[in-house]
Amino acid sequence: MDHRSGYRIAATASVKSDIVKGCVDDLNGFDATARLHEIRANPLMLNDEPDSPRVLHLSLYCYKSFPARIFHALCLKDGINSSALFFKNNFTNDHLPITDHELELAAELVGKLKPDVILMSIMAPYAVAARQLAKKLRGVTDSVFVVGGKYPTIVPHESLEFADYACKGEGDLTMLRINQRLREGRDLRGIKGLWYKDDQDNVVDMDQDVLYQDMDDIPYPAIDEAQMYFIEKNHLEIVDPEIYDEDVLVMAGRGCVYLCSYCVNSLLIPMNRGNGRFVRLRTPDHVMEELDYRMKKYLDPRTVTFNDEVFGVFDEWVKEFAAAYKERCKLPFECELVPRLIKEHNVVLLADAGMNSLHFGVQSGQDEIRKEVMHRPGNNEELVEKAAMLRKNGIQPQYDIILDNPFDTPESLAVALGLLLDFGTPINLNTYKMQYFPHYPFTNMALEAGHISEEDVSDEKVAESVLYNMVYRPKFPALNRRDYLENCIYLIPWHGPVIRKMIISLQKKHNPLLGFAATLVARIRYWQDFQHVGLVVWARRIILGVRCLLRGDFSMLADRVRNVIKKTRYQQPHTGRLSVR
Ligand code: SF4
Missing domain, CATH: 3.20.20.70 (Aldolase class I)
Structure with a gap:
C-alpha cells in the first residue's frame, strides 16, 4: 500500500509567486525571551491606565481555549490592558449557529473595550466563523486584526484574506513583541512569525519563531480573571463558566x-x-x-x-x-x-x-x-x-x-x-x-485515491463536518456490510449478552437483516447516550428499573434512582475533550 505521495507538501506551495521574503526588524534591541522570563512572577493585574495599550483575545467555539487564556494571562503579566472574549462554546456534534444578536453583543463589547489589537485564535473548522465575526467587528472598530493558531500556521496567506497579520507557529514571543510595538506606538510589520500583506498586495513571509523551550516561563491559563467575557445562546456572561x-x-x-x-x-x-x-x-x-x-x-x-x-x-x-x-x-x-x-x-x-x-x-x-x-x-x-x-x-x-x-x-x-x-x-x-483537514497527509491520500473531492476540503465543508459530526453518528439504513459493521463498532460499549451475540454473528457473516437491527440499536444508543432524547432516555431507565424490581435487586434500583436524580440536576451538554486532530 503506498499512500505516501504528496506527504509534506508545503501548504503554501500553490501560491508561491505571491509570497515575498520579509525582513525582521530587531525592535530596537527588544529581547522577547528575556522579557518572558522577567515577567514570569508578575501577578495577573489589569493595567487600566488610560494610555495603556489595549488588546482583546478572541477565541471561537471554545470556552476552554488554552491559547486565549494563556495569552490573556501573558498580557496581564506584561502590563497591558488585556481582555478575552470567548465567542461561542464547543458542544460536540451540536454546535449552535452564530446569531445576529450574538454578533451585536460582540460588536458592542468591542466598541466599549476599544482594543488597539484584536487577536483571534483559529482552528480550521472555525475559519468560516472567524471571517463572519471579523467582518462584523470591522464595522465598529479600527483595531488591527491578528490571527494565530493552527489555521494561520498552516495557511497564513489565506488568513490574510480577512486579517491584517497572521502568526505562523507558536506565538508566545510574538505576543510580547506586539505588546512592545504597541508601547512604542509603531505598527506590527517586521515581527518574526507575523505575516502580512505589503503595499503591493504581496504576502510577506516572516518565517516563524523558534519553539520556546522553558515551559515554566509560559503562564498558565487565566481562570475567572479580570475582563473575561463569554457569549453563547444570545447572552453575554462575565463570570467564567470554568469555575463550575x-x-x-x-x-x-x-x-x-x-x-x-x-x-x-x-x-x-x-x-x-x-x-x-x-x-x-x-x-x-x-x-x-x-x-x-x-x-x-x-x-x-x-x-x-x-x-x-x-x-x-x-x-x-x-x-x-x-x-x-x-x-x-x-x-x-x-x-x-x-x-x-x-x-x-x-x-x-x-x-x-x-x-x-x-x-x-x-x-x-x-x-x-x-x-x-x-x-x-x-x-x-x-x-x-x-x-x-x-x-x-x-x-x-x-x-x-x-x-x-x-x-x-x-x-x-x-x-x-x-x-x-x-x-x-x-x-x-x-x-x-x-475529518479531512486541508493539507494533512491523510486528506491528500484520500484526494489522490478519489475518496473525496477538493470541495470536501473547503472551509465550509470542514466546518460543517467538525461542528456537527466530529463524533461518529451511526449510519442509516446501513444495509451494506461496511456500514453496519461500523455501526456495530459504535455499539460495542452496550455489551449485554444479546447485543454481543449479534455483533459476533455479524462480524463472522454477512446478514443485512440482522445488520439493520444492529443499526437501529446503534441509533438508539446515539439518541440515548449522546443526544439525550428524553423519550429514549426514560424508556431505557424504566426498562432497567423494572428489571431490577423483577430480580428483587433493590440496592441496584436505589443506585439507579440516585444516578438519575444527579444526572437530571447536573445534566450538561457534551463539550468533549479538546483535540488537535
Ligand atoms: S497527538 Fe496523537 S494523533 Fe497527533 S501525532 Fe500525536 S499521537 Fe498522533
Whole structure:
C-alpha cells in the first residue's frame, strides 16, 4: 500500500509567486525571551491606565481555549490592558449557529473595550466563523486584526484574506513583541512569525519563531480573571463558566513525538525542524502550582484531566510528577498516551498518585491501515497486551477509534471488531469520525485515491463536518456490510449478552437483516447516550428499573434512582475533550 505521495507538501506551495521574503526588524534591541522570563512572577493585574495599550483575545467555539487564556494571562503579566472574549462554546456534534444578536453583543463589547489589537485564535473548522465575526467587528472598530493558531500556521496567506497579520507557529514571543510595538506606538510589520500583506498586495513571509523551550516561563491559563467575557445562546456572561466545571483540564507540556497522517502534528513537526525540541514539558512543580491556582478558583472540582497529546513520556519526569501529585492533589486524574509509549513502571507510579483512567488511541483496528495510512505505531497484539496491563494495575482504559475512514473495508472492520471484543468488558470506547483537514497527509491520500473531492476540503465543508459530526453518528439504513459493521463498532460499549451475540454473528457473516437491527440499536444508543432524547432516555431507565424490581435487586434500583436524580440536576451538554486532530 503506498499512500505516501504528496506527504509534506508545503501548504503554501500553490501560491508561491505571491509570497515575498520579509525582513525582521530587531525592535530596537527588544529581547522577547528575556522579557518572558522577567515577567514570569508578575501577578495577573489589569493595567487600566488610560494610555495603556489595549488588546482583546478572541477565541471561537471554545470556552476552554488554552491559547486565549494563556495569552490573556501573558498580557496581564506584561502590563497591558488585556481582555478575552470567548465567542461561542464547543458542544460536540451540536454546535449552535452564530446569531445576529450574538454578533451585536460582540460588536458592542468591542466598541466599549476599544482594543488597539484584536487577536483571534483559529482552528480550521472555525475559519468560516472567524471571517463572519471579523467582518462584523470591522464595522465598529479600527483595531488591527491578528490571527494565530493552527489555521494561520498552516495557511497564513489565506488568513490574510480577512486579517491584517497572521502568526505562523507558536506565538508566545510574538505576543510580547506586539505588546512592545504597541508601547512604542509603531505598527506590527517586521515581527518574526507575523505575516502580512505589503503595499503591493504581496504576502510577506516572516518565517516563524523558534519553539520556546522553558515551559515554566509560559503562564498558565487565566481562570475567572479580570475582563473575561463569554457569549453563547444570545447572552453575554462575565463570570467564567470554568469555575463550575467538576473536571479541571490541564496541560503539562506541548508537542507530540508522532506524525499521524490525520493529525496537525504531521504538519507542525516537519515545519518546526531546526526550531528546537517539539515535545516540551513543564516541571512537575509548575504543574502543581497551576493546580493549586485552579483549586482556589473552581467551586467543586472532582477530577483532573491532562489534555496532553503524550502525557508522561519521560521516565524521570513521571517519577517526579507522581510524587508531587500524590503529595499535593487528592483528586483522581486521567490522561492520554500513545499505547506504544505506555510503560508498566510508569503506570504503577501514576496509578499510585491517583490516575484512574488512560485514553488509549486505537484509531484503526487493522495493523496495515494504522501503519501505512494513518502513520501510527503499534499493532493489535501490542494493544491487547497494553490494555490488559492497564487493567491489571487498576486503570480503566478509554479507547479511541476513528470511523468513516475511507480506507477501511468490510474485512478491516471485521478485524477491528475482533480487536475491540478482545479488550473485554466493560469497555469505554470513544468513536470519532474521520475529518479531512486541508493539507494533512491523510486528506491528500484520500484526494489522490478519489475518496473525496477538493470541495470536501473547503472551509465550509470542514466546518460543517467538525461542528456537527466530529463524533461518529451511526449510519442509516446501513444495509451494506461496511456500514453496519461500523455501526456495530459504535455499539460495542452496550455489551449485554444479546447485543454481543449479534455483533459476533455479524462480524463472522454477512446478514443485512440482522445488520439493520444492529443499526437501529446503534441509533438508539446515539439518541440515548449522546443526544439525550428524553423519550429514549426514560424508556431505557424504566426498562432497567423494572428489571431490577423483577430480580428483587433493590440496592441496584436505589443506585439507579440516585444516578438519575444527579444526572437530571447536573445534566450538561457534551463539550468533549479538546483535540488537535
Ligand atoms: S494523533 Fe496523537 S499521537 Fe498522533 S501525532 Fe497527533 S497527538 Fe500525536
